[in-house]
Structure formats: structure tokens, C-alpha cells
Amino acid sequence: MRFCAILFCLVVAALIGPGCARKEPAPAKVGLRKIALQTDWFPQAEHGGFYQALAKGFYREAGLDVTLLPGGPGAGINLKVAKGDADFGMNRSDDLILAASQGLPLLVVAAVLQHDSQVLLVHDASPVKSLDDLAGRTVTASVGMAWIPWLKQSRGIDFALRPQTYGLAGFMADPDAIQQGLVTNEPYVARQKGIAVRSLMIGASGFDAYHAIFCRRELARAEPDVVRAFVGASVQGWRDYLEGDPEPAHALILQANTQMTGGLLEFSRGELISRNLVHGDAARGEVIGQIELHRIARQIEILRELKILDRPLTAEAVATKEFLPATRR
Incomplete structure (x- = not known):
């Protein structure tokens, strides 16, 4: 009996003692x-x-x-x-x-x-110097984009469209070509091929x-x-x-x-x-x-x-x- 009593006290002490001194549990790590x-x-x-x-x-x-x-x-x-x-x-x-x-x-x-980083890319020797000079020309672009009718209406001009191909082979082969691109991309690619180009920023149209x-x-x-x-x-x-x-x-x-x-x-x-x-x-x-x-x-x-x-x-x-x-x- 004495042994049982001692064992009981040890168990209680083990359960209660740590509780008195325990620290707050560390917050669970929240998953990302x-x-x-x-x-x-x-x-x-x-x-x-x-x-x-x-x-x-x-x-x-x-x-x-x-x-x-x-x-x-x-x-x-x-x-x-x-x-x-x-x-x-x-x-x-x-x-x-x-x-x-x-x-x-x-x-x-x-x-x-x-x-807007979009541009119209033209060859350096092209007579197209501004967006107004697009009148009567053909532009390779993503047909259906809102800047196209805006450019025509706001400038009072018209130009033909050729669907975008996401490549520059046709542009580089045609000195009269005009192609939609990004000022951060296509000018570099063209110049790496030895083609001198200029960029007309579409954002300059007011859109x-x-x-x-x-x-x-x-x-x-x-x-x-x-x-x-x-x-x-x-x-x-x-x-x-x-x-x-x-x-x-x-x-x-x-x-x-x-x-x-x-x-x-x-x-x-x-x-x-x-x-x-x-x-x-x-x-x-x-x-x-x-x-x-x-x-x-x-x-x-x-x-x-x-x-x-x-x-x-x-x-x-x-x-x-x-x-x-x-x-x-």
C-alpha cells in the first residue's frame, strides 16, 4: 500500500508539476x-x-x-x-x-x-514618321485590338490590316512593312539581324x-x-x-x-x-x-x-x- 501511495503521488506530481511551470505553446506554423x-x-x-x-x-x-x-x-x-x-x-x-x-x-x-509598351515597327528608311503616316498603308497587327479603330477614328485615317504572325521574317524581308510589336522586344530582334528599325509608340495616339x-x-x-x-x-x-x-x-x-x-x-x-x-x-x-x-x-x-x-x-x-x-x- 505504501508503494502504491508513493507511486500515486509521483504520477500526480508528474502531471501537475509541469503544468505549473509550462510556457505558452509556440504558435503553429501557418502553411503558405x-x-x-x-x-x-x-x-x-x-x-x-x-x-x-x-x-x-x-x-x-x-x-x-x-x-x-x-x-x-x-x-x-x-x-x-x-x-x-x-x-x-x-x-x-x-x-x-x-x-x-x-x-x-x-x-x-x-x-x-x-x-503601353506596344509599338508599330518600321524600317529606319521608311517614310512613315508618325502615326498619321499610316494612312493608306498595310499594318500587320493583332486584329480586334481596340487601339486599331481608335487610331483610325481619332486620326481620321484608314489602313489595311494583315493578321499578326508573332514572327519578324516577313517584316525583315519587306522594307515597306509595318508591324505591331513591343518596344521591349522586336527592335532588339531586328537589330540582331542587322535591320535598322524605328518604333512608333501606340500610346502616343491618346489610347x-x-x-x-x-x-x-x-x-x-x-x-x-x-x-x-x-x-x-x-x-x-x-x-x-x-x-x-x-x-x-x-x-x-x-x-x-x-x-x-x-x-x-x-x-x-x-x-x-x-x-x-x-x-x-x-x-x-x-x-x-x-x-x-x-x-x-x-x-x-x-x-x-x-x-x-x-x-x-x-x-x-x-x-x-x-x-x-x-x-x-
């Missing part, structure tokens, strides 16, 4: 929220800020496990995001306005590019679309902290990519896209910087990531003038500044 960003093309410098955020751990620090999905022709970015196959997407703001007018539940939450980050409205409603974390880490990534050492992003891009070269990455990043495509115009108060609703409203107004909106919209029905870092609202 998985996020997929559907990009608009194959990995390139125009995605550099996202790859920088991935490479340097900015997304993980924000509690996110981010996958960057490559795009390309027919990627179906808007539908993938609308259906939940991707959480975020990249696309032009005018395309997202049209999608919203057609009932897709999408919301612009930040800008990747403050200004200057954002290149935007967007998500499903339901994600913004149900998980606003996730949207805010993704936008904040992406803005941090873009600043670091453009103002710091881009090599972490470039290493990931070269690994993900075997057709990419270091030379093109450097050229593209240089154009993003020199043309303030991401930073924007400081004199106008533009900064990385910023969205201005008055610019979205103007784009909606233009699309209504062109009679290509399915229904009228407000800027607030398309975009929000809610998830931008406080200094960018």
Missing part, C-alpha cells in the same frame, strides 16, 4: 497560401518583377507560395482567372474592361506597366492602356489579405528588379524559357527603365503598381465611343486601388 499567376507570354523581362519576388523570397515572406504560369498565343488568361484555374492574371486594361462588360467577374488590382494585374472578384471579397499580400510583394519585386541586381530574376527566367537570351533580357529591362514603363512619370505622380481610376474611366469612354462595349461600366466596376500599398493609392 498557394497562388498561381497566369502571365501573358513566355517568361521574359516583362515578368521580371514577379520572378525577382519569387527568387528573393518576397512572396514567401508575405505568406505566399507563388507559381508563375507561362502564357503565349491562346493562353486564355481571362477565362483561366474567371474559372479559378489561376488566382491572378496579367493583361491589358482595355481587354479587361471588355471582359468585365461581357460579365466576367474580374477586378484590376494593380498595374504592371504604367504605359494608353495599363498592363495590369487582376483577380477574381470573389478572391478580392473573400481573401482581401491574400490579394494585398500578393500586390505588395509584387511591387517590392518590381522595384528590386529595376533598381537593384536583376540576376536572381534573370536566372529563373533563363531556366524557365530556353529560347530566351541574356542579351534580350538586358535590352528589355533597359527599355522598361529608360521609358519609365513600370515606374511611370514621376512628374504626374505615377509610381510602381499604381492604378488611377480616372484613366480607367477615360478608356471606358473611348471604348463606348468606338461602340465596342457590351454595356456601360464605371471605373469602379473594373478596378480598385484598395489593395495597393498605402503610398500608391
Whole structure:
């Protein structure tokens, strides 16, 4: 009996004693929220800020496990995001306005590019010196884009269209050719082939679309902290990519896209910087990531003038500044 009593006391002491001195349990490690960003093309410098955020751990620090999905022709970015196959997407703001007018539940939450990087590429010796000089000519372009009827209507000109092929062989063989491209890409490719070219910025026409980050409205409603974390880490990534050492992003891009070269990455990043495509115009108060609703409203107004909106919209029905870092609202 004495042994049993002693054993009982030892057991009680073992159970109670630690309880008196125990520390608060360490908080359980919360798992990272998985996020997929559907990009608009194959990995390139125009995605550099996202790859920088991935490479340097900015997304993980924000509690996110981010996958960057490559795009390309027919990627179906808007539908993938609308259906939940991707959480975020990249696309032009005018395309997202049209999608919203057609009932897709999408919301612009930040800008990747403050200004349109699209250009019309001409040979250096071409008599086409300005957008007005397109009158009566043939332009190779992505038929159906809103800037085409805007250019014709606003300039009072007409020109023929040839469908975009996403290659430069035809352009390089024809000294009179005019082809849509990106100022961050096609001029480099042409010059590498020994072709001297000039670029006419489409944004100079007065139709200057954002290149935007967007998500499903339901994600913004149900998980606003996730949207805010993704936008904040992406803005941090873009600043670091453009103002710091881009090599972490470039290493990931070269690994993900075997057709990419270091030379093109450097050229593209240089154009993003020199043309303030991401930073924007400081004199106008533009900064990385910023969205201005008055610019979205103007784009909606233009699309209504062109009679290509399915229904009228407000800027607030398309975009929000809610998830931008406080200094960018």
C-alpha cells in the first residue's frame, strides 16, 4: 500500500508539476497560401518583377507560395482567372474592361506597366514618321485590338490590316512593312539581324492602356489579405528588379524559357527603365503598381465611343486601388 501511495503521488506530481511551470505553446506554423499567376507570354523581362519576388523570397515572406504560369498565343488568361484555374492574371486594361462588360467577374488590382509598351515597327528608311503616316498603308497587327479603330477614328485615317504572325521574317524581308510589336522586344530582334528599325509608340495616339494585374472578384471579397499580400510583394519585386541586381530574376527566367537570351533580357529591362514603363512619370505622380481610376474611366469612354462595349461600366466596376500599398493609392 505504501508503494502504491508513493507511486500515486509521483504520477500526480508528474502531471501537475509541469503544468505549473509550462510556457505558452509556440504558435503553429501557418502553411503558405498557394497562388498561381497566369502571365501573358513566355517568361521574359516583362515578368521580371514577379520572378525577382519569387527568387528573393518576397512572396514567401508575405505568406505566399507563388507559381508563375507561362502564357503565349491562346493562353486564355481571362477565362483561366474567371474559372479559378489561376488566382491572378496579367493583361491589358482595355481587354479587361471588355471582359468585365461581357460579365466576367474580374477586378484590376494593380498595374504592371504604367504605359503601353506596344509599338508599330518600321524600317529606319521608311517614310512613315508618325502615326498619321499610316494612312493608306498595310499594318500587320493583332486584329480586334481596340487601339486599331481608335487610331483610325481619332486620326481620321484608314489602313489595311494583315493578321499578326508573332514572327519578324516577313517584316525583315519587306522594307515597306509595318508591324505591331513591343518596344521591349522586336527592335532588339531586328537589330540582331542587322535591320535598322524605328518604333512608333501606340500610346502616343491618346489610347494608353495599363498592363495590369487582376483577380477574381470573389478572391478580392473573400481573401482581401491574400490579394494585398500578393500586390505588395509584387511591387517590392518590381522595384528590386529595376533598381537593384536583376540576376536572381534573370536566372529563373533563363531556366524557365530556353529560347530566351541574356542579351534580350538586358535590352528589355533597359527599355522598361529608360521609358519609365513600370515606374511611370514621376512628374504626374505615377509610381510602381499604381492604378488611377480616372484613366480607367477615360478608356471606358473611348471604348463606348468606338461602340465596342457590351454595356456601360464605371471605373469602379473594373478596378480598385484598395489593395495597393498605402503610398500608391
